Amino acid sequence: MAKVDTKGLRPETLAVHFGYEPADGLGSVKPPLYLTTTYVYPSAQHAKDVHQAYFDNEGPLAGADQPDYIYSRLNHPNLDMVEKRLAALDGAEDAAAFCSGMAAHNAIALSLVRPGDTIVHGRPLYGGSDGLYTNLLAGFGVKPFSFSDGADEADIRRTVEAALAQGPIALMAVETPANPTAAIVDIALCARIAAEVGERTGRKPVVSVDNTLLGPFAQAPLQHGADLCMTSLTKYCAGHSDLLAGGVSGAAALVAPMKMLRTTLGNHLDPNTAWLLLRSFETAALRTERAYVNARTVAAFLRDHPKVKAVTYLGFLPEGSPARAVYDRQCRAAGSTFSFELVGGEAEAFRMLDALRLLRMAVSLGGTETLICHSATTTHYAVPLELRLASGITDGVMRLSVGIEHVDDLIEDLAQALDKA
Numbered sequence: 216m217a218k219v220d221t222k223g224l225r226p227e228t229l230a231v232h233f234g235y236e237p238a239d240g241l242g243s244v245k246p247p248l249y250l251t252t253t254y255v256y257p258s259a260q261h262a263k264d265v266h267q268a269y270f271d272n273e274g275p276l277a278g279a280d281q282p283d284y285i286y287s288r289l290n291h292p293n294l295d296m297v298e299k300r301l302a303a304l305d306g307a308e309d310a311a312a313f314c315s316g317m318a319a320h321n322a323i324a325l326s327l328v329r330p331g332d333t334i335v336h337g338r339p340l341y342g343g344s345d346g347l348y349t350n351l352l353a354g355f356g357v358k359p360f361s362f363s364d365g366a367d368e369a370d371i372r373r374t375v376e377a378a379l380a381q382g383p384i385a386l387m388a389v390e391t392p393a394n395p396t397a398a399i400v401d402i403a404l405c406a407r408i409a410a411e412v413g414e415r416t417g418r419k420p421v422v423s424v425d426n427t428l429l430g431p432f433a434q435a436p437l438q439h440g441a442d443l444c445m446t447s448l449t450k451y452c453a454g455h456s457d458l459l460a461g462g463v464s465g466a467a468a469l470v471a472p473m474k475m476l477r478t479t480l481g482n483h484l485d486p487n488t489a490w491l492l493l494r495s496f497e498t499a500a501l502r503t504e505r506a507y508v509n510a511r512t513v514a515a516f517l518r519d520h521p522k523v524k525a526v527t528y529l530g531f532l533p534e535g536s537p538a539r540a541v542y543d544r545q546c547r548a549a550g551s552t553f554s555f556e557l558v559g560g561e562a563e564a565f566r567m568l569d570a571l572r573l574l575r576m577a578v579s580l581g582g583t584e585t586l587i588c589h590s591a592t593t594t595h596y597a598v599p600l601e602l603r604l605a606s607g608i609t610d611g612v613m614r615l616s617v618g619i620e621h622v623d624d625l626i627e628d629l630a631q632a633l634d635k636a
């Protein structure tokens with residue numbers, strides 16, 4: 216699928232090199248930062264040609280390898296570099312980058328979904344995506360339908376039939392592993408069902424996978440049949456909890472309308488943030504490898520602790536279970552974000568959280584530092600109680616995003632805080 220020539224290089228190498236050529240930046244080894252809002256036209260005819268190429272993909276400048284720029288809300292060199300690198304990492308033909316993960320989700324929805332359509336999605340979902348599908352889009356006449364076991368073919372097929380009875384399915388919005396419980400959805404199964412729906416009805420739902428919890432080094436949704444791979448780049452890819460960004464990768468025909476939409480909505484990624492993100496990609500594989508090793512040790516400590524009822528760490532999925540089979544096929548690593556449930560409820564969880572000295576109590580994930588939060592009262596505060604409980608987010612559940620600190624320090628802090636729960 217890749218349009219860009221990645222020369223068979225591996226993702227860790229692409230993350231360092233791809234998307235920028237020193238020859239384009241006066242030989243500078245590192246990419247320059249293009250801090251300008253607007254670009255000079257060398258002639259009036261050139262100005263016309265640039266606009267024709269951008270808006271209609273026609274004329275003498277259409278399809279040029281090196282685009283001419285117009286205005287930074289439309290496109291800019293640092294955005295191009297990020298998008299080329301992201302497309303290469305995801306094994307995609309093209310990618311679009313936005314000012315946040317939610318901006319990317321909105322671009323997917325607004326480019327594909329129309330009043331009268333339906334959406335099928337799994338549960339749980341990140342709270343923001345849940346709000347997009349169940350509140351915002353519902354207000355525009357789009358009906359959401361959800362399944363709760365993404366490894367259960369019957370559950371997904373039942374949900375698809377219920378949706379089809381109400382209108383064409385525009386989107387199958389998969390989040391896997393899902394936030395906060397790391398629940399798994401079978402991407403290849405969703406792609407197969409979407410293809411069948413396409414044959415039956417003449418309209419194939421677009422399968423979009425939110426890859427935020429694992430990221431491009433540990434899961435490649437497009438290789439498993441997804442049409443779009445969405446990532447909150449804010450998390451593991453940026454990795455320092457200091458910028459917001461989102462990306463969507465896939466076929467150019469699906470990505471192009473999102474780029475055009477971005478021009479109207481003004482939710483592009485600005486040059487400064489794009490530059491920082493490009494730099495962060497270079498170390499993302501190293502950072503995540505260390506976080507993954509730490510996460511396994513922390514998860515094992517929690518699993519064996521008498522005050523912990525359950526741990527949703529993917530590496531502990533029981534052998535022989537359907538979810539395990541999907542995990543083995545689909546994921547290259549178990550990630551470093553998972554949940555654990557304390558014996559007791561909110562009171563015990565709050566006592567433990569307030570006793571922590573090193574771990575930071577905050578939402579978000581995928582940063583160098585370990586973060587922890589009480590899901591029911593923070594990230595999933597706005598999710599109705601029955602849906603929250605159906606997704607396994609009880610009052611004793613906390614989400615942990617394990618960082619790259621020394622693991623012994625993390626465990627010592629958790630141990631002393633658990634004593635106070």
Ligand SMILES: Cc1ncc(COP(=O)(O)O)c(C=O)c1O
Nearest residue numbers: 315316317341394427447449460
């Ligand atoms: C799985 C998932 N998708 C999307 C988002 C939204 O990303 P952003 O915060 O960059 O808008 C988040 C944020 O936490 C998330 O966890």
